[in-house]
């Protein structure tokens with residue numbers, strides 16, 4: 001055999017081995033096609049029931065997946081309950097507002113009945129987040145599967161979540177540490193088209209922007225008429241009594257009106273407003289806000305969600321397949 005061919009044969013055998021090894025650690029759309037062929041149908045059927053009974057759960061379920069992926073990767077660590085000696089992620093400060101845990105258990109129970117010990121909670125949550133978007137009239141995208149569940153959840157690690165008062169450098173750094181770029185940041189912020197927020201998440205913009213702690217200490221980047229309106233829903237820095245929609249008027253519909261609010265300086269969080277302070281993110285906000293590029297936003301959102309769903313995943317024989325999502329096996 002001529003040397004050149006020998007070399008290439010060796011090369012192709014070893015690159016095949018690399019490919020196979022990689023495939024083993026890669027998520028795949030058809031991961032459960034033999035082990036649990038109806039997984040997506042089962043999730044969708046339950047999600048239809050959940051969302052038709054409580055349309056406002058679409059936002060919380062999408063947010064749960066995001067909080068899962070940004071702490072320890074998408075390993076369902078956000079779903080674990082605290083135990084005797086350990087305070088879990090869901091009981092940390094940003095916890096007060098996480099919802100939808102019961103719905104995840106409900107879907108997981110259906111899957112355990114159909115295919116015991118097979119489908120991870122991390123995959124269940126990823127599929128539920130996608131279906132939440134679809135059922136809110138947003139885009140569909142194929143979800144790659146094969147995530148495994150982690151065995152650790154620590155409240156102390158939730159500092160890795162982006163803070164509501166973060167500016168672009170702070171947010172970009174947190175996104176970058178998850179392999180997500182500025183485009184992902186501005187696209188995924190579009191998730192704020194769904195759902196609601198509690199006053200402490202934005203009250204500093206109304207009452208204590210520069211630390212003066214007075215009703216006149218308002219964030220100048222917030223439309224002043226809108227600030228006055230918000231003060232009716234958020235009466236003090238600690239008021240927890242009422243919730244506000246981030247995309248008022250269509251908070252149960254996945255659409256591009258969030259960007260029109262941001263452009264009008266009516267983004268609810270400082271993080272939303274910050275998107276106007278950087279050329280890349282501002283251009284995107286302005287473009288999508290025209291309402292002429294809804295398809296583009298839907299495609300971008302699908303792409304960025306797929307990227308986010310890949311963050312730090314456990315695969316192969318890492319982690320475990322939890323039987324119940326709130327407790328390790």
Ligand code: HEM
Nearest residue numbers: 059060063066097162163164188191195196197198201271
């Ligand atoms: C860019 C950084 C982000 C920041 C600073 C941020 C911050 C927040 C805050 C403070 C709330 C309100 C919590 C409350 O007061 O109840 C919230 C809600 C929400 N966030 Fe984000 N978020 C970010 C990115 C994301 C991403 C990437 C997603 C999903 C892809 C997302 C989805 C949601 C949803 C759906 C809600 C509404 C939840 C509900 O209705 O209960 N957010 N976010």
Ligand SMILES: *[C@@H]1O[C@H](CO)[C@@H](O)[C@H](O)[C@H]1NC(C)=O
Nearest residue numbers: 090091092093094095096155
């Ligand atoms: C988390 O929320 C629970 C109520 O659901 C509360 O009792 C607990 O103190 C909260 N933990 C933190 C650290 O805020």
Ligand SMILES: *[C@@H]1O[C@H](CO)[C@@H](O)[C@H](O)[C@H]1NC(C)=O
Nearest residue numbers: 204208209210211212213237
């Ligand atoms: C107001 O803001 C200052 C500076 O950010 C902070 O130190 C202080 O705790 C805030 N006051 C309240 C009541 O939250």
